[in-house]
Amino acid sequence: MAASKPVEPQAGVPHWKLALAVGAPLLLGAGAVYLWNRRKTSKRDSQRRTPEGRASPTLTGRSPNQEPEFPQEASPLVKAQAAKNKGNKYFKASKYDQAIQCYTEAIGLCPPEKKDDLATFYQNRAAAYEQLQTWKDVVQDCTKAVELNPRYVKALYRRAKAHERLDNKKECLEDVTAVCILEGFQNQQSMLLADKVLKLLGKDKAKDKYKNREPLMPSPQFIKSYFSSFTDDIISQPLQKGEKSDEDKDNEGEEVVVKENSGYLKAKQYMEEENYDKIISECRKEIEADGKYTAEALLLRATFYLLIGNATFAKPDLDQVVIMEKANVKLRANALIKRGSMYMQQQQPQLSTQDFNMAADIDPQNADVYHHRGQLKILLDQVEEAVADFDECIRLQPDSALAQAQKCFALYRKAYTGSNPLQIKASMKGFEDVIKKFPKCAEGYALYAQALTDQQQFGTADEMYNKCIDLEPDNATTYVHKGLLQLQWKQDLDKGLDLISKAIEIDNKCDFAYETMGTIEVQRGNLDKAIEMFNKAINLAKSEMEMAHLYSLCDAAYAQTKVAEKYGLKPPTL
Template sequence: MGGRWGLGTDGRSGGAADLGLWPHNPGNWGPPPASQGSGQGAVGWGVRSTGGGCGSVTSGAPARPGGCGPLDRAQAAKNKGNKYFKAGKYEQAIQCYTEAISLCPPEKNLDLSTFYQNRAAAYEQLQKWKEVAQDCTKAVELNPKYVKALFRRAKAHEKLDNKKECLEDVTAVCILEGFQNQQSMLLADKVLKLLGKEKAKEKYKNREPLMPSPQFIKSYFSSFTDDIISQPLLKGEKSDEDKDKEGEASDVKENSGYLKAKQYMEEENYDKIISESTKEIEGKGKYMAEALLLRATFYLLIGNANAAKPDLDQVISMEDANVKLRANALIKRGSMYMQQQQPMLSTQDFNMAADIDPQNADVYHHRGQLKILLDQVEEAVEDFDECIRLRPDSALAQAQKCFALYRQAYTGNNPLQVQAAMKGFEDVIKKFPRCAEGYALYAQALTDQQQFGKADEMYDKCIDLEPDNATTYVHKGLLQLQWKQDLDKGLELISKAIEIDNKCDFAYETMGTIEVQRGNLDKAIEMFNKAINLAKSEMEMAHLYSLCDAAYAQTEVAKKYGLKPPTL
């Protein structure tokens, strides 16, 4: 066992007790960009001179003439235990530390806490995790800010599968150390992710399906150009229940659940689409393939992937169905697999879609987005190029190609390519002035380049084009924080996003993160819980639970140890 995780000398921890946890994203456990102390706890083996040369009962060394005090004898026993520990004789070391504990005067809290922590270290070597946790608890009771005892107990709780207790201990350690110890931050991140996955798995299974906002649904369908089910109804397809279209109902030869569902879609009456599609499917109507795909699409939109998959599977297997329906089903199933972190299955579906419908621009557009997520930027650009070749009017593909080229140049630290990508954005917004996504992606790139004023202008153009798009208000709010450190303006814009769309989980998540940084942990937890209830995938929900659990752990640490994170 190396010196880094060796035995303590006096149990005193560092003084960075005022530093806080900043859960911007899972894995981001850092303090704000300000000068912070290191807060390192005492490390090293700590073989300390007893001063009196006093022998211990177990060592057999003679005592100095004139006698020794109980603390001297306890220190001698501890030193003997340290020697056994270094030699790998952990049972003997435990005996010596036990002797030190029994000899130490009860008012010597720091010394006594060190003896318990040292015995815990020996138990740790023997993998006696329950004893490790018990001795560390004794050490922390005697010295509440004892970093090594807290961290050792956190590791024991991890082994005992006590995730909540592990998180609280490692949170305290991260704060006390001022986020200077990579090992404690990695443990915190690991436990948060495990807790998030556990909670999301249970919650997502029992969640109430929730239809997203009309703006979200419209944005989703706008990413497809070869999607039959999102095309407007033809004149002769109008449902016979369309009372506002007199004269056209007589053209309908049948009462079709699918056509009714399409009509409801045009009216933005989305809650009725699944039930009407089901009528078409159960009646084995002539639009069965279309109805299956439409129902699957709305199952995906409400976050019910388990219900969507059988419908998508059935459409894909219908060899007599319109090839564009099958390709669209493959795109949507591939995207679903990516959300479920199954990139191989996702890639297979996109490749199959390209094989059966090579002239379908949507395949290349959405596969390009997949490639960006997989950090395969060159292949992504090739797919966007093919989409643009097939659909020269595809503003989304051109904007996303620019963003892919920009990210590649930015991460590769290539100023000339960055400049070329920025020029590409200018060309896109000039060519497609009605494409809000072009302005939004350009704004993100401008923010990276610290051209905050121009980025703000781009977000304003987005809002002009899509005043009901809550996400843009959130991005603009975040820009105010980064640009002007204007907390009030940032919160005002994010609150506006929630006012526009009270189902915008991104707004609640962002609000929660800001409240953590302000030290308003109860408010942050409230915001994260609202976002959790709106999460559209299990993976997204797990991420939100991680943020919520990090905030909750801070509240517990504040109660137990008086450790408070910094505030804005």
């Protein structure tokens, strides 16, 4: 896992962090629309299920089938309103066919220039069709209402729900986005519908895209950060002297020359040279030759399949290593850790937990098992168990700065979400102790900076990010976090975007940077630029779940562009 995102199952700003980092908005679920105002509306959703307009006083005390009383010389509009009021009576009596007849009469009587009244009649008839579940009729009448009154919230929302029933996700999203903007993002029902359809759209698009995507090797910095999270991983260790040629043993600083004709050892050599694109093919040679390093080659190949986002190919290799009883137990435990992490990315926490528990059973002295299981427990909100796992990792490996920093982070998250001032203070002191004890651990500074940002100690947080950059100048994600800090601290958009651009300059495969820049551009109202950034992040996504999340963000931005074109509606911008 990348150093600045130690417990995230996928790239992207954690939702709780984004709300704090940008101030407002907060992202709903997998993207949704942006909540520019989080106060709950006092309106009830039931208002949207009823026809508009009160019954005329002339109808008071009458049964629905009695004709309304009005003078012969009454205007067409008065007659139309009387027919509508009669329809409302039928509607409230659940006599929807009769209500439809009355609303149809009102539409026929209403003068064409009375657009608002005519829109109401169409919307009321749509409400009756909705009760009969004739969704195409609902869409047709709501469309008429919106044509007459483009900012008619009830008609737009009713049409959105009908589109949902018809599985017209794109049309549903555009309508509900317009509703959210018109309501100032204050109505929970509208936002939940937007969130729901965005998730469905993202999932559908990611399924097709991910299956046909071109595998892409991450940046060297990402790969090194990934392997640095393991200390008991045989395949990530440098080549041993026995694996090198005799002349190379005396020239440790020079290029390694592999003595044996082994695809696996050749792959290890390429790892040391950071020539990562050749590793999978060399491992394949070892496996096909059934060489003595077959287990290691399977695990190394699976690891790089995971790194390029090909879980389908990784899983059979991991499965094979797990059942190889004669293989080194640390290889099998490492395969279980990686398969468990893969399951978590696929949102299969039960299978993930099983793999981590099996790893602990077969190799109880392996510090990596407890370190990575601790991260899993944080994701599952099982903080007490996460802390216990980090403690066990620290017991087995007292110099594990990463585990100690992440233990502090787990304790801090528990205190922060529980709003416990004393525990927050204790966890902040814990961070200070970690960075004093391990001054070369960039992760400790990065996690402490996130906690300081929560506590609005922005200046100190900025100092911590600077220390991260001093220690790891090639870690792009630190620049992204520092950029987000500038937005929250000083509302300095230019500096924030400059830092995120710097991250992309350092690592043009940093999906986190593209996603964050896209999110900021949405809030600035630069929707075309936002869509461009989200699409770049999509092409770099390392899992189908992450890709679905990014598609949701992109679709939310695209829907806003369509709403702006159709109705001239735009949400507030930073």
